[in-house]
Amino acid sequence: MQDAEAIFAVFSDPGVTQFHDLDTFTSIKEAIAVVERRAKRFEQGDGIRWGIVHKQDKVLIGSCGFQLNPQEDSAEIGYELASTFWRQGIMTEAVRTILQFGFEKMGLRFVLAQVMLDNIASKKLLEKLGFQSQGVLKQCGFFKGQFHDLEQFVLNK
Template structure:
């Protein structure tokens, strides 16, 4: 399979405990919980103030898939259809076989190994099915939870990007992580 093939039909994935599926407009209420939570959004962006903010974010996610810019999976528990988070790939660079990854999880599900399971699934898919050679993650320098997740997944810390983005009126540093195909050993 190639990246182009993945954009022809949305790829659903399954793990022992999770289903990863395409995000739908009907997921807005479930997604509003993490996207409106101050602590969850601390390193992600401005918290959503209304359900319309979340609906717009879902529309953007769907549009980016149609435009072949990103694949973002909604995470559900097996046998349930309510999304509890999402993860995916964006910033594809097909000439160099790389993409960037990102994720968010409803705080009620933190500490249960859900994101490591979901990310393991998409990383395996990215390396085996999309033909990626490298996956990158760029996180806020203070986001210890995300840093811990990336290290558990086998990512390598590659450096600090000084004052890379503006957030809440100040310029913030970011940590840069990378994972190569030959470093990936399947699920963690």
């Protein structure tokens, strides 16, 4: 809960939420709900999320993590970062670290990512980390009141 203010700061930026399944936050209550939802997923063994902390001042600037599929020993990855820290290699470092943890410590066989078609920066990140495009899933995601085509990427162990 102590990170709710920082999470609010990240998700209240329309640039961050542009390609996210969450609307831009307008209330701290929305950040608290995200914290509670992520904590519940962790407690149930359905997901794990790590905060990304700025090294210089130890402020939370984003997060990344897995929605787990234990039956397949797989996970779907998700991430976001405060826009003032984009294009500095921070997300590359964070995602590379959790992928290593997922494969080596959690025993994942593969990791999926689904990306909105216009999210070029996310696609480049995934490709840099070795993910391969599996094609476009038509009208696969429903959020922000409409269906979206999503490109699916996979990284095998």
